[in-house]
Amino acid sequence: MSVHLTAEERAIAAGDAGDGSAMAMRILAESAKLLGAPRLIPIASAHIDGALYHGDSGTLFAERLLEGGAQVSVRSTLNVGALDLTGCSRVRLEEPARGMARRMMDAYRRLGCEQNWTCAPYQAGHRPAAGTDVAWGESNAVAFCNSVLGARTNRYGDFLDIACAIAGRAPDYGLHRPENRRATLVFDVSALPAKFLESEVAWPILGNLYGREVGNAVGVVVGVTRHPGEDALKAFGATAASSGAVGLFHMAGVTPEAPMLETALGGHKPETTLVVTPQMVADARMSLSTAVSDDKIDAVAIGSPHLSLAEFDRLEALIDGRRLRVPIYACTGRHVVSELDRQGRRGALEAAGVVVVADTCVVVTPILPDRPEGVLMTNSGKFAHYAPGNTGYAVIYGSLADCVETAATGKPILTDFG
Incomplete structure (x- = not known):
């Protein structure tokens, strides 16, 4: 199927707005052709998943867009990166990968994206109106955006997401169309x-x-x-x-x-x-559990998607002033960290044994201790799905209360879910 481009879109693809915008528009037009979309449609915003470092090519791609003068043309928030730029947690990523990951995150900042670094942008104020067409990446954010907010997006992957953000358009197909919803x-x-x-x-x-x-x-x-x-x-x-x-x-x-x-x-x-x-x-x-036995635990991880402030409220109530024997890695966005700091709460959490992780999470970058045959407890279905392959840890799935009791006692505790 051929894609109909407006005169303005053809001019951008030809370079009238600079090499970076031309590259983004050409990527978008070719993608629309492959997806069977007849045209491009305007979008109100984007959420970018492509800023997570998976190799040098992603960094070089973002820098190439910058060299061509590209800038996002709609509101664009960023999913997690490979580094915790807030300094809350220590990422064990070594050079040269660390430097390339930093360059990549900086490139997306210079492209005009907001420095949210969260997989839950809808909890950080990015909530497009119902019926609005957007171009979001990150699977949980896409599901929430479509289902709970009622905005319209497909699952845009790396690096089509940033191309949409620069062009301010998306292919007209899939969940953008009412009949497919x-x-x-x-x-x-x-x-x-x-x-x-x-x-x-x-x-x-x-x-x-x-x-x-x-x-x-x-x-x-x-x-x-x-x-x-x-x-x-x-x-x-x-x-x-x-x-x-x-x-x-x-x-x-x-x-x-x-x-x-x-x-x-x-x-x-x-x-x-x-x-x-x-x-x-x-x-x-x-x-959801992959551990062969439930007699040991090495770490507890929560916050995939990122923890909300209300979830931190429940975490604090469950800890109830105790010192944890096993660390709880609590992944969240910097908007939540700022609120915890404003309320003077983060210090007490960290003193109890909670490792606050911001801007990233323990499944996408090396934060957990390097422990062969390690066992991780989580209340996150997404962590349970990805942790074995991404971290090497086997998983025990439990409730948040189970996670806290396990961390407090040092022994896996599972309640009957009833």
């Missing part, structure tokens, strides 16, 4: 105990099951009788996007495009209805 299947949780659905542990587990069953389809969750809160929706979407390829989910009576089941389905009959049983939940819970 209706649910085609029903994920029914009404048979599950109310106590379970009201707990924080429910949402990563259900997200894990949902992602594995749904893949990249659009589904609607039914059977939720009250709003679970944004942190729960964050956890559900993040795990669903990791275990599957979910870019949009609906939750009847909760999310903006699903005031009722019929609305989410767009008046159509569902192609599939999946009734979730307690046994399915138990199996999904077990699949």
